Amino acid sequence: MTRSVYVTGIDRGDGRQVVELGVMELLTRQVDRVGVFRPLVHDGPDRLFELLRARYRLTQDPATVYGMDYQEASALQAERGPDELVSTLVDRFHLVARAYDVVLVLGTDYADTQFPDELSLNARLANEFGASVIPVVGGRRQTSESVRDETRNAYSAYHNRGCDVLAMVVNRVAREDRDEIAGRLASRLPVPCYVVPDEPALAAPTVAQIAHTLGAKVVLGDDSGLARDALDFVFGGAMLPNLLAALTPGCLVVTPGDRADLVVGTLAAHSAGTPPIAGVLLTLDEVPGDRILTLADRLAPGTPVLSVPGNSFPTAEQLFSLEGKLNAATPRKAETALGLFERYADTAELTRRVSAPSSDRVTPMMFEHKLLEQARSDLKRVVLPEGDEERVLRAAEVLMRRGVCDLTLLGPVDRIRKKAADLGIDLGDSRLIDPAESELRDAFAEKYAALRAHRGVSVELAYDVVSDVNYFGTLMVQEGLADGMVSGSAHSTAATIRPAFEIIKTREDASIVSSVFFMCLADRVLVYGDCAVNPDPDAEQLADIAVQSAVTAARFGVEPRIAMLSYSTGTSGSGADVDKVREATELVRARRPDLRVEGPIQYDAAVEPSVAATKLPDSEVAGQATVLVFPDLNTGNNTYKAVQRSAGAVAVGPVLQGLRKPVNDLSRGALVQDIVNTVAITAIQAQSPAAPAPSEKAAAQ
Structure with a gap:
């Protein structure tokens, strides 16, 4: 029998798309045929389904995803009663359920509907579908006490209506209240309760979303720049030194289009990474001349500069009403959302409670999911010598957002920061080291010289050798400053693994690598x-x-x-x-x-x-x-x-x-996902050494 999971809420604004995406991730790890059903839908594109379809390569016919639109449902209920509405939706649900191993049901959104008791409708549908329920409670701008009371009331509301409640999720709570709320609810609910803090990056609109909403003209910028999140808005009208002091990481600078000095100054600050900004929005339908735009493009290539006809006040009104949305065009937000869900929800426990039917098939996506999950189970430190490579930086962002491992990036630090700023990537807690400037260089030179003394390598020669990023990264692994290394997207296989042969060497139970x-x-x-x-x-x-x-x-x-x-x-x-x-x-x-x-x-x-x-x-x-x-x-x-x-x-x-410690090589044509997978594999290799063959163990005894 198909096992279905019904993610629902109690009101609008709970940000439950994070939970829906997280549950879909869990389901696709277990089975390869997961269907999606949304009982009621508004007119217009369904952003979440388009994201799920793109991310999880769903082949489901979109026409089967939706029960009916709200207007049709309201008319049907008014004319023929709620039983007929529910019966019709159940029939349409089973069309999906018969074709898939598991169905993820996306509950109603409590927005602009004509149903007086939407919670009861969701509860009844879940029961009729035979689906277990995960209710989501929104905690934004609420006190700890009100969140706790609302969560307990929500559990009772669904439980008392006969629902099989798998778990409760409290979303968007203030970070400073998160631990207290989780501690209080843990002892007051008979099911697990996962408390997820608010994440500004998820609510922040992308520059592309801003351009679309405002009908702005894109004067400068590329797709990666337009994908940046606008975490804040800074309005520029003051002199440049005052504006620079007001800049915040990830902000969108809004300034009259005739202030070329502010445009050039903010982009220069971005180029220096102090701080990296999302972009610049010009008002009054004014755009600087070609010479200024050429300079701006050279200062911060890819950074978006937009232009709108209105002045700052109506533009500000529109900006402050915008909220970011998860959709197929915002894959970075999806990674942030999944990282958040996986960090604060006990995914292993939730997977057991879902108990979806196991599958003998192992699809590529299931294998990739398993790699990330296994790597997260025991965080290791991985060093990436090619720290200023775009694909490596993009992979690092995914790894950080998903909490796969701790990262160290090697290369000129200013160059790495600038490249990351140009790509709109927040490196978070990643460690940045320039081997040429590092205080470790002297010690590494002595270590390498001692290892290669039989080859006539002096300390002076070793001092030059260890400035190479692959040698430096390999020595970090050998000396226990990292647990594994991944390189090769811009280096040959020989350049990547030769240092490992010289420094780390083969295990005693292996004759070759x-x-x-x-x-x-x-x-x-x-x-x-x-x-x-x-x-x-x-x-x-x-x-x-x-x-x-x-x-x-x-x-x-x-x-x-x-x-x-x-x-x-x-x-x-x-x-x-x-x-x-x-x-x-x-x-x-x-x-x-x-x-x-x-x-x-x-x-x-x-x-x-x-x-x-x-x-x-x-x-x-x-x-x-x-x-x-x-x-x-x-x-x-x-x-x-x-x-x-x-x-x-x-x-x-x-x-x-x-090898005695994990070092892995990338193809020079490696895609971002290839790098993510290889880093996850390296982290898993570092979690426990391979067991020696029985003959070696016997000999040792």
């Missing part, structure tokens, strides 16, 4: 090794790669069933290449008798049950292999890229294995 890719297919995750590091491993090394890959697979929730790949299956072929794979297979069996391994075996026999039934009918691996070990780099690299491009698989990696 190798790599795997997690290949996320439509319904499962396979592990490919080695597709990035070793050109032509011998039998001993191939066995090592297989064992390491199995350990890595298990660590990330993939049950290892190893296929040692060759152009021949079983005993059907011979030759040096096949013999190498056959010998490696026997070595794996000798070293790790607990692992299931088959080889030599062809790819089709390894993954396709019908082929396996013909070629190796008695094998416990054939047809269901999860770890595929390629005989050489040429075969592995080309195969992973062919599967990635032809089958539409998501390739996560390469993930290095065999």
